[in-house]
Amino acid sequence: MRYSKFIGRSLREVPKEAEALSHRLLLKAGYIDPLMAGVYTFLPLGWRVMRKIEEVIREEMEGIGGQEILMPTLQKKEQWLESGRWDGPGEIDPPLFKFKDRRDRELALGPTHEEIVTDLARRFISSYKDLPLAVFQIQNKFRNEMRPTGGVLRTREFLMKDLYSFHANEEDIDRYYREVIKAYERIFSRCGLKVLVVSAHSGTIGGSESHEFMLPATAGEDRAVYCEHCDFASNLQKSGELKNCPNCGQTIFTTAAIEMAHIFKLGTTYSEKMQAYFVGPDGSRHPLVMGCYGIGLARIMAAAIESKAGHDERGIIWPKELTPFDVHLVSLAGGEDVAETLYGAMEKSGLETLYDDRDEPAGVKLTDADLIGIPVRVLVSKKSLEAGGVEVSSRS
RNA sequence: CGGGGAUUAGCGCAGUGGUAGCGCGCUCGCUUUGGGAGCGAGAGGUCGGCAGUUCGACUCUGCCAUCCCCGACCA
Numbered sequence: 001m002r003y004s005k006f007i008g009r010s011l012r013e014v015p016k017e018a019e020a021l022s023h024r025l026l027l028k029a030g031y032i033d034p035l036m037a038g039v040y041t042f043l044p045l046g047w048r049v050m051r052k053i054e055e056v057i058r059e060e061m062e063g064i065g066g067q068e069i070l071m072p073t074l075q076k077k078e079q080w081l082e083s084g085r086w087d088g089p090g091e092i093d094p095p096l097f098k099f100k101d102r103r104d105r106e107l108a109l110g111p112t113h114e115e116i117v118t119d120l121a122r123r124f125i126s127s128y129k130d131l132p133l134a135v136f137q138i139q140n141k142f143r144n145e146m147r148p149t150g151g152v153l154r155t156r157e158f159l160m161k162d163l164y165s166f167h168a169n170e171e172d173i174d175r176y177y178r179e180v181i182k183a184y185e186r187i188f189s190r191c192g193l194k195v196l197v198v199s200a201h202s203g204t205i206g207g208s209e210s211h212e213f214m215l216p217a218t219a220g221e222d223r224a225v226y227c228e229h230c231d232f233a234s235n236l237q238k239s240g241e242l243k244n245c246p247n248c249g250q251t252i253f254t255t256a257a258i259e260m261a262h263i264f265k266l267g268t269t270y271s272e273k274m275q276a277y278f279v280g281p282d283g284s285r286h287p288l289v290m291g292c293y294g295i296g297l298a299r300i301m302a303a304a305i306e307s308k309a310g311h312d313e314r315g316i317i318w319p320k321e322l323t324p325f326d327v328h329l330v331s332l333a334g335g336e337d338v339a340e341t342l343y344g345a346m347e348k349s350g351l352e353t354l355y356d357d358r359d360e361p362a363g364v365k366l367t368d369a370d371l372i373g374i375p376v377r378v379l380v381s382k383k384s385l386e387a388g389g390v391e392v393s394s395r396s
Numbered sequence: 397c398g399g400g401g402a403u404u405a406g407c408g409c410a411g412u413g414g415u416a417g418c419g420c421g422c423u424c425g426c427u428u429u430g431g432g433a434g435c436g437a438g439a440g441g442u443c444g445g446c447a448g449u450u451c452g453a454c455u456c457u458g459c460c461a462u463c464c465c466c467g468a469c470c471a
Contacts, residue, residue, distance in 0.1 A: 012420055012432070013408045017464045037463065093469060112471095146397070146469065153471095160471055203470075212471095221470085262471060296471030333429040363431040370431090383430065 001044070001325075003356040003368075008033060008043030010368045020219045022302035023151025025316050029371045031301075031324075038148025038156035045372065046301070048324035050159065053297045054138055056190050056321055057161045060183045064176075066136040066163050071116045073140060077106040079115040082274050085204065093204045094144045109142035112205070114270050114292060117164045121288055122276035128168045131278065131288075132176060136163035138297070150219055152298040153258065163293040168280065173265055173289050177209075180293050184213055184261055191300050192319030193307055195260055198224050198233040205292065207266040213295075214257035217306040224257045258303050263293040309396070316373030317395050325354040328374035332362045334382025335390075342380060342390070370395070 003009065008030035015034075018024040026032045031046035042050055058068065080086035080096070086108075096108040110116070117135065125133060141160045148155050163180065167173040181197060188195045195213045202210040212235055214224045223236035227245035232252075242252045268287035271277070277285040304310045304322055311317055318324070327346065331339030339357070346353045354374060356365050362381075369377055379391040 010432095011407065015407065016402090016409095019465070034463090141471080143470070147465095147467090149465090154469095155471095158471070162471090259471065294471055299471055359429090361429050361431085361433055363429090363433080366431050368432085379430085381430065 001354060003354060004358045006030070006044055008045065010371055018151060020150040020153060020302075020306075021311065022153070022219065022305040025305055025311060025371070026151060026302070029316060029368075029373070032152060038145060038154065040152055040155060040298075045324045049301050049318070049322050050297055052322045052324070053191065053300050054159075054161075057138065057187055057295060057297070060187050060190075061136045061161065061163055064134070064179050064183045065132075066134045068137065069135050070137050070139060071110070071113050071120075073110050073142070075108050075110045075116060077108065079119055079274070080108065083115050083118075083270060084273065085115070090204075094146065097142050097144050110139075111141050111143045112292075112294070113137070113139075113162055113164070114205070114266070114290075115274070117292075118270045118274045118276050118288075118290070121164075121166050121271070121290075122274060125166060125276070125278050125288065128278055128280045131166055131168045132172055134163060134165040134176070136161060136293075149221065150302070152302045153219065154221070155298065158299075159297040161295045161297065165291040165293075167289040167291070168278065168286070169289060170267075173291050177263070177265055177291055180263055180291070181211065184263070184293075184295070187295070188213060188215075188260065188300075190319075190321045191304055192309060192322070193260070193300070193303055196224055196226050196233045196257065198226070198235050199238060200235040200262065201238050202264050205262075205264050205266070207264040207269055207292075209265040211263050212259050213261040215260050215303045215307060216255040217258050217303065218256055219302075219306050220256040220258040222257045222259050223254055225252050225254050227252055258299065258306065260299055260303060261293070261295040264291060266290040266292055311373075314367070315371035318373045318375055320375060323374050324352075324372075325374050326352040326376065327354070328369050328372065328377045329353050329355045330365050330369055330377060330379050331355075331357060332365065332379065332381035332383075335380030335385060338385060338390070339380040342378070 010030050011028050014024050014028045018027050030043055033041040033043055035041060077086060084090035085092040098106060098108045100106055138161045140157055142157050145156050165176050193215050195215050198212050198214055200210045200212040225236050225239050225242050226233035227250055229250040230248045232245050232247045245252050268289060271287040271290055276288045278288055280286050305316055329339060329343055343353060343355045373395055375395045377393050384391045
């Protein structure tokens with residue numbers, strides 16, 4: 001794509017509201033644009049990164065047998081009354097965005113899909129022979145947060161991958177839960193993120209056991225404790241302050257962290273409330289054993305930048321899997337014609353190319369290239385041509 | 397929801413009780429071109445909203461809205 005035609009080119013000055021590093025860089029480089037508190041447009045660069053993240057997640061979810069579906073954003077009150085999360089003591093937190101349609105019927109925007117998916121399950125799953133079953137979607141969620149923070153780190157509308165699994169018994173969900181953890185570890189490692197898997201509270205989602213995937217980062221709102229000698233790690237909220245590892249007695253470390261993902265063993269909480277049963281080999285009815293597993297896509301985008309390898313003083317440095325384009329082609333004075341030809345050839349060969357064809361001084365184009373953070377740069381100029389060709393360099 | 401800060405051109409900011417300016421960006425022309433270029437000429441504003449005080453309000457007062465930061469919650 002030609003940078004001269006982009007909607008959302010880089011900014012000389014960053015809006016002062018941005019404090020978090022990833023927020024500043026995403027705004028300055030033209031990846032996102034704010035609409036209101038906690039609501040953003042993803043501009044071409046930002047959306048391409050989101051699609052890359054989506055692809056990594058999709059591959060890994062399909063790799064563990066997840067079937068992709070798309071459930072509605074508009075949800076009806078009745079199902080939320082069934083689960084007890086519409087209002088009252090069991091009300092979901094943050095609360096639902098609720099409103100009425102033209103017939104005065106109460107609706108909500110979905111913040112998560114346990115109700116919808118459990119309803120699907122009770123109608124489509126009837127026998128133990130149908131189990132296990134896992135479905136996932138990548139869909140916009142709406143949460144009426146008290147306070148959105150850190151740009152795209154915590155928003156009121158956000159793209160989330162949510163996976164739901166259904167099992168005949170505890171042993172089977174234990175097995176699948178471990179598979180999901182491995183798939184998540186692959187997702188984060190492919191996105192260049194070194195995360196801690198910590199045990200956590202399950203909040204208003206409910207269930208018996210839950211884990212969070214935390215990225216140590218100063219912008220994080222959470223705190224995690226972990227042991228460097230064994231695999232003990234926990235959300236500080238759950239473990240409380242610790243000096244020594246409860247497993248091996250070694251010193252415990254504490255770090256600020258971004259919650260990247262959260263997974264839950266829901267057990268039969270929802271299936272019992274919503275009467276989602278299956279018939280076992282013995283011919284009697286049992287409630288489905290459920291798990292749910294969520295990842296915030298924009299958080300991965302922001303976290304990749306917040307991580308140590310994701311930026312330097314000049315701008316963003318994308319990992320290969322997330323970069324919005326494979327190559328950043330930059331023409332400088334005297335290199336325009338060759339750059340045009342090269343651009344055509346690169347596009348034709350299937351290389352995703354961002355072509356900075358603007359008539360701008362070298363300083364502007366090079367500074368923007370550093371800011372945008374595409375890992376490979378190809379420079380064509382009079383100087384490079386005199387030296388026999390083009391310059392290829394790596395952002396890191 | 398509690399506390400703090402803010403709202404003037406696309407972005408960053410000045411400013412005064414007498415009807416608004418700077419830098420960047422944008423448009424046109426010329427010059428320039430290896431690290432955010434130069435000169436010249438332009439376009440762009442109901443000064444967040446509603447009341448009030450006043451001969452006169454962007455400026456003073458009140459209410460409201462919106463945004464940011466800190467706290468409790470989340471992917």
